[in-house]
Amino acid sequence: MGVMTSEAHELRVPDRVTADGLEDKWVPRWERAGVYRFDRTRAREAIYAIDTPPPTVSGSLHVGHVFSYTHTDTIARYQRMRGRAVFYPMGWDDNGLPTERRVQNYFGVRCDPSLPYDPGFQPPPQPGKEVVACSRPNFIELCERLTEVDEQAFEDLWRRLGLSVDWSLTYQTIDENARAISQRAFLRNLDRGEAYQSDAPTLWDVTFQTAVAQAELEDRDRPAAYHHITFHGAADTRIPIATTRPELLPACVALVAHPDDERYVELFGSTVRSPLFNVAVPVLAHRLADPDKGFGIAMVCTFGDLTDVIWWRELDLATRTVVGRDGRLIAEPPPGLDDESGRAAYAHLAGATVHTARERIVGLLRESGDLQGEPEPIVHAVKFYEKGDRPLEIVSSRQWYVHNGGRDSDLRSALLDRGNQLSWHPEHMRSRYANWVNGLTGDWLISRQRFFGVPIPLWYPLNGEGEPQYNKPLVPDDAQLPVDPTSEAPPGYAEDQRGQADGFIADSDVMDTWATSSLTPQIASRWTVDDDLFQRVFPMDLRPQGHDIIRTWLFSTIVRAHLENGTLPWRHAALSGWILDPDRKKMSKSKGNVVTPMGLLERHGSDAVRYWAASGRPGVDTAFDEGQMKVGRRLAIKILNASRFVLGLGVADDSAAVTHALDRAMLAELAAVVENATNAFDSYDYTRALERTERFFWTFCDDYLELVKVRAYGEYGDDAANSARAALTLALSTMLRLFAPFMPFTTEEVWSWWRPGTVHRAPWPAVEELRAVCGNVDRRILSTAAEVIRTVRKSKSDAKLSMRAAVERLTVRGPHSSLVLFGEAQRDVQAAGHIGRIEIVPSRDDALTAEVSL
RNA sequence: GGGCGCAUAGCUCAGCGGGAGAGCACUCGCCUUACAAGCGAGGGGUCGCAGGUUCAAAUCCUGCUGCGCCCACCA
Numbered sequence: 001m002g003v004m005t006s007e008a009h010e011l012r013v014p015d016r017v018t019a020d021g022l023e024d025k026w027v028p029r030w031e032r033a034g035v036y037r038f039d040r041t042r043a044r045e046a047i048y049a050i051d052t053p054p055p056t057v058s059g060s061l062h063v064g065h066v067f068s069y070t071h072t073d074t075i076a077r078y079q080r081m082r083g084r085a086v087f088y089p090m091g092w093d094d095n096g097l098p099t100e101r102r103v104q105n106y107f108g109v110r111c112d113p114s115l116p117y118d119p120g121f122q123p124p125p126q127p128g129k130e131v132v133a134c135s136r137p138n139f140i141e142l143c144e145r146l147t148e149v150d151e152q153a154f155e156d157l158w159r160r161l162g163l164s165v166d167w168s169l170t171y172q173t174i175d176e177n178a179r180a181i182s183q184r185a186f187l188r189n190l191d192r193g194e195a196y197q198s199d200a201p202t203l204w205d206v207t208f209q210t211a212v213a214q215a216e217l218e219d220r221d222r223p224a225a226y227h228h229i230t231f232h233g234a235a236d237t238r239i240p241i242a243t244t245r246p247e248l249l250p251a252c253v254a255l256v257a258h259p260d261d262e263r264y265v266e267l268f269g270s271t272v273r274s275p276l277f278n279v280a281v282p283v284l285a286h287r288l289a290d291p292d293k294g295f296g297i298a299m300v301c302t303f304g305d306l307t308d309v310i311w312w313r314e315l316d317l318a319t320r321t322v323v324g325r326d327g328r329l330i331a332e333p334p335p336g337l338d339d340e341s342g343r344a345a346y347a348h349l350a351g352a353t354v355h356t357a358r359e360r361i362v363g364l365l366r367e368s369g370d371l372q373g374e375p376e377p378i379v380h381a382v383k384f385y386e387k388g389d390r391p392l393e394i395v396s397s398r399q400w401y402v403h404n405g406g407r408d409s410d411l412r413s414a415l416l417d418r419g420n421q422l423s424w425h426p427e428h429m430r431s432r433y434a435n436w437v438n439g440l441t442g443d444w445l446i447s448r449q450r451f452f453g454v455p456i457p458l459w460y461p462l463n464g465e466g467e468p469q470y471n472k473p474l475v476p477d478d479a480q481l482p483v484d485p486t487s488e489a490p491p492g493y494a495e496d497q498r499g500q501a502d503g504f505i506a507d508s509d510v511m512d513t514w515a516t517s518s519l520t521p522q523i524a525s526r527w528t529v530d531d532d533l534f535q536r537v538f539p540m541d542l543r544p545q546g547h548d549i550i551r552t553w554l555f556s557t558i559v560r561a562h563l564e565n566g567t568l569p570w571r572h573a574a575l576s577g578w579i580l581d582p583d584r585k586k587m588s589k590s591k592g593n594v595v596t597p598m599g600l601l602e603r604h605g606s607d608a609v610r611y612w613a614a615s616g617r618p619g620v621d622t623a624f625d626e627g628q629m630k631v632g633r634r635l636a637i638k639i640l641n642a643s644r645f646v647l648g649l650g651v652a653d654d655s656a657a658v659t660h661a662l663d664r665a666m667l668a669e670l671a672a673v674v675e676n677a678t679n680a681f682d683s684y685d686y687t688r689a690l691e692r693t694e695r696f697f698w699t700f701c702d703d704y705l706e707l708v709k710v711r712a713y714g715e716y717g718d719d720a721a722n723s724a725r726a727a728l729t730l731a732l733s734t735m736l737r738l739f740a741p742f743m744p745f746t747t748e749e750v751w752s753w754w755r756p757g758t759v760h761r762a763p764w765p766a767v768e769e770l771r772a773v774c775g776n777v778d779r780r781i782l783s784t785a786a787e788v789i790r791t792v793r794k795s796k797s798d799a800k801l802s803m804r805a806a807v808e809r810l811t812v813r814g815p816h817s818s819l820v821l822f823g824e825a826q827r828d829v830q831a832a833g834h835i836g837r838i839e840i841v842p843s844r845d846d847a848l849t850a851e852v853s854l
Numbered sequence: 855g856g857g858c859g860c861a862u863a864g865c866u867c868a869g870c871g872g873g874a875g876a877g878c879a880c881u882c883g884c885c886u887u888a889c890a891a892g893c894g895a896g897g898g899g900u901c902g903c904a905g906g907u908u909c910a911a912a913u914c915c916u917g918c919u920g921c922g923c924c925c926a927c928c929a
Binding site: 702 | 923
């Protein structure tokens with residue numbers, strides 16, 4: 001009886017093998033056969049669910065994608081072979097700003113929400129200098145049109161790469177189901193008091209004209225300059241302050257110094273006047289003022305930075321807004337700027353960009369004698385929206401927030417606990433999560449003043465005077481979801497009441513893209529839509545993602561599942577590293593070092609590229625290395641050739657025929673490899689699994705195959721040959737399955753030569769199967785024989801002879817125990833080395849030595 | 855300033871308490887009835903530095919240096 005159940009299957013081994021064309025052959029066959037189709041009838045314990053990262057389709061295809069998605073795919077394939085029904089969906093993140101920006105550039109249009117829908121609207125054939133304005137619905141149509149094209153390009157790449165995704169489970173973060181779930185989750189947050197609105201200073205991107213959240217900030221070093229400006233105190237005293245933002249002088253509301261700073265103790269409580277504008281501002285004490293910065297006294301403005309906001313709030317200061325939402329100084333001078341010459345000075349600044357206003361005010365200060373010396377250039381870090389290219393301003397606006405522990409220590413510690421309950425791969429990524437949660441300074445700002453996104457599903461009633469009642473939002477019926485409040489009326493109102501007194505207005509904002517992405521486990525598992533599916537796949541098993549978005553995607557997903565489902569969204573998180581170019585720099589388009597992934601797949605073959613990707617361990621930044629792909633390709637070709645050879649020797653599905661000790665030793669070695677690879681996969685270390693398998697495979701080819709091939713030809717009789725053939729058959733079947741998660745095309749090709757069905761649904765090799773065949777044979781029989789044959793090869797190499805050259809005599813010396821091991825393989829060594837005579841000489845040496853006489 | 859990670863052959867990396875390793879690159883050789891896009895053999899490293907623990911340290915501990923990432927600061 002064979003260890004493998006196998007029906008009679010025609011053996012079709014090609015005369016010549018090639019690694020080319022396997023993708024075109026197998027991608028459509030897998031699709032037709034439904035090899036990767038999720039079986040939703042299985043019980044939860046028999047399911048492995050993956051929360052696939054939806055790629056931003058408006059971004060460019062990048063080798064980084066190939067890298068990290070391959071990692072996940074090896075895990076998916078392993079779990080499938082372990083008998084799990086793998087829930088492996090694909091999502092497209094086509095929601096939000098990146099899509100808007102790409103549509104603007106691609107078509108040369110911009111969205112003007114005040115325009116009516118034009119059913120016949122067509123963008124210019126070529127994006128021209130003149131940007132064409134269109135309505136919000138027209139703009140959204142263009143977004144949909146372009147994302148469809150982008151998504152197809154991604155899907156083609158993923159299929160060719162061999163991702164074992166179930167394409168029937170595809171979703172978009174902007175599709176109807178995602179919008180409904182996103183809005184439903186928000187409304188439930190609102191209902192439980194976890195979502196709230198607040199009119200407060202907010203970080204604001206002046207280019208995109210939207211609020212942004214803490215998680216979307218990044219610091220960039222920018223040149224700036226300290227300007228030394230004189231304020232005027234009582235009795236002609238002059239108080240110099242240093243600022244990098246002189247243009248905010250008209251927005252100044254106070255000066256602040258540290259309470260213990262003796263230079264300023266006298267001034268606390270007094271009033272000073274600003275230069276040029278002659279506005280009276282108080283001098284106050286606050287612990288956050290740093291005596292070592294500038295002159296130790298800071299100009300507090302509406303608002304220069306986040307510290308200004310703290311001072312404004314804690315010291316109860318006035319508000320003097322000068323920077324508008326478009327990044328220009330607003331037309332009217334701020335309240336309190338009543339002095340006539342001050343208003344004249346302000347008139348020079350009104351309407352100017354921040355940059356221009358700064359130049360102008362420096363000129364004015366110089367003229368008035370209130371600028372001391374020349375500006376002193378420095379470089380300092382400035383906050384930017386990560387997708388923006390102008391520094392953020394801070395403006396006051398009404399926004400929606402969701403609790404995330406930033407202002408609530410109970411929730412914060414609950415979320416820290418969730419991080420501890422999660423399994424992290426690699427483990428040290430856990431601390432990044434804790435760092436972030438501990439550093440939160442406020443709740444999660446989820447509203448964005450943008451167009452292409454999931455609308456905030458609310459309206460506000462208008463009172464008799466037509467004033468919106470923001471504190472009484474109108475909510476849609478659940479059955480209405482997804483809803484667009486700008487084109488649908490709230491329950492109990494008619495459309496013609498929009499904008500009318502006693503009528504309603506829509507909340508025109510959309511949700512932050514993370515507010516939707518944070519629900520990918522719920523969206524993919526169709527929470528509230530398909531309860532049966534949800535129960536089977538949620539919480540999921542695995543979240544694979546980049547380590548750079550722990551603070552955004554990973555954290556926000558945990559927040560949502562914690563608030564909504566009272567659980568972690570998944571058990572494991574696997575973080576992948578970056579791709580670095582050969583100079584160890586992160587790859588970037590601007591440096592021209594980006595390689596198109598499809599070109600790589602075509603040049604090296606998908607399995608070769610996957611091989612390179614799989615050599616990058618979880619969480620480790622990895623160099624882009626086409627050399628590794630060449631190695632992968634060589635491995636693929638070697639697998640094809642070795643398989644052809646093994647199968648050509650004769651298939652023997654009969655484990656009882658494995659009688660030779662050398663054959664059993666090889667299988668014992670293989671059993672250890674299976675054990676290692678299995679353990680490695682179970683701890684998400686796919687790289688180790690590959691390494692162990694590959695190392696075994698090469699020694700299998702170089703040593704074992706060479707040793708037994710003469711015997712397998714039948715030189716020493718049928719029993720001896722059958723033992724080798726049966727061992728080779730079993731080893732090949734096992735190795736193909738070990739390689740299958742990494743090299744799905746090559747292994748499937750070989751599998752099809754002699755096995756029915758697909759290798760990707762074949763059972764993962766079991767250690768017990770192999771151990772049952774090899775018993776407790778001594779594995780050193782193989783390594784001993786290999787060592788001796790290596791000595792023989794070295795002699796021939798040193799003598800510059802062919803490996804086929806005859807050896808007259810081989811003398812093997814060593815302790816009895818080693819000679820016994822060698823004896824088990826002696827005849828195979830003799831045949832493989834073309835050795836005339838072998839002499840065995842017992843000795844008291846510790847190790848075996850071999851002496852070759854040519 | 856805080857946190858995390860990394861430092862081993864020319865390159866990419868494995869090893870993480872008892873032999874310093876792999877692949878690539880390099881050198882030499884070989885048509886060998888699976889594979890010349892192959893096969894065989896070989897040279898090459900005081901395991902970042904300094905201490906400590908131990909019979910024994912690339913491996914554990916402490917400090918230092920350099921590189922990277924995250925966070926904070928940004929008058």
